[in-house]
Amino acid sequence: MNALRVFCACILAAGLLLSARALYLHAKAKLAGVLIRRAWTASIARGGEPRPPWPWADAHPVARLRIPRLAYDEIVLDNASGRALAFGPAVVLSGAGVGSPGNLVLAGHRTSWFRKLEGIAQWDRIELEWYDTSRRMLRVRTYSVESISVVAPQDLQLVADDGQDTLTLVTCYPFGLGPRSPQRFVVRAAVAIN
Numbered sequence: 001m002n003a004l005r006v007f008c009a010c011i012l013a014a015g016l017l018l019s020a021r022a023l024y025l026h027a028k029a030k031l032a033g034v035l036i037r038r039a040w041t042a043s044i045a046r047g048g049e050p051r052p053p054w055p056w057a058d059a060h061p062v063a064r065l066r067i068p069r070l071a072y073d074e075i076v077l078d079n080a081s082g083r084a085l086a087f088g089p090a091v092v093l094s095g096a097g098v099g100s101p102g103n104l105v106l107a108g109h110r111t112s113w114f115r116k117l118e119g120i121a122q123w124d125r126i127e128l129e130w131y132d133t134s135r136r137m138l139r140v141r142t143y144s145v146e147s148i149s150v151v152a153p154q155d156l157q158l159v160a161d162d163g164q165d166t167l168t169l170v171t172c173y174p175f176g177l178g179p180r181s182p183q184r185f186v187v188r189a190a191v192a193i194n
Helices: 002-045 115-119
Strands: 061-067 072-077 103-107 125-132 137-151 166-173 183-191
Touching (some): 002 061, 125 166
Antiparallel strands (some): 061 072
16 A cells, blocks of 8 residues: 555656646746847847847847738747757748848747748738848838748758748648657748739
């Protein structure tokens, strides 16, 4: 009987520890989101000067990404390192820079930041807002979704720069919490003519 009590106590303690860890990670993610939005606002107020969201951050906000039909609104970080992707969508450094001509590639996790891409449709409008330091003003570029594809990770054709001003959003596929994501979900959008 004592062995059963010890076993039950161990299972209960493990469950409590796992629950506490999950709550901690959720709270940490929420706080990071608040700090990243504050850094974005501060950066705009200071003429586009990069503002890290916390003193030891190795990434800073560079843009705001909105997909109105999906009620999607997230701040984009400056480099798609593994650590930065934990806190938001980020710029893939092999693509064009924010506001520069070419193919701007943004990556995000399928279980969080880019989960809403599961509902994206052709012709959806995507807005990218950034601070243009050369013009000293906030700018917005509107894109229209041209293609939605599921490809192998090694298929880089859709993220290549073809000389057009495009926006490419990339995440793992399939969506959700499954253990494997053997493919990539790629949304390619072209600058919309207003």
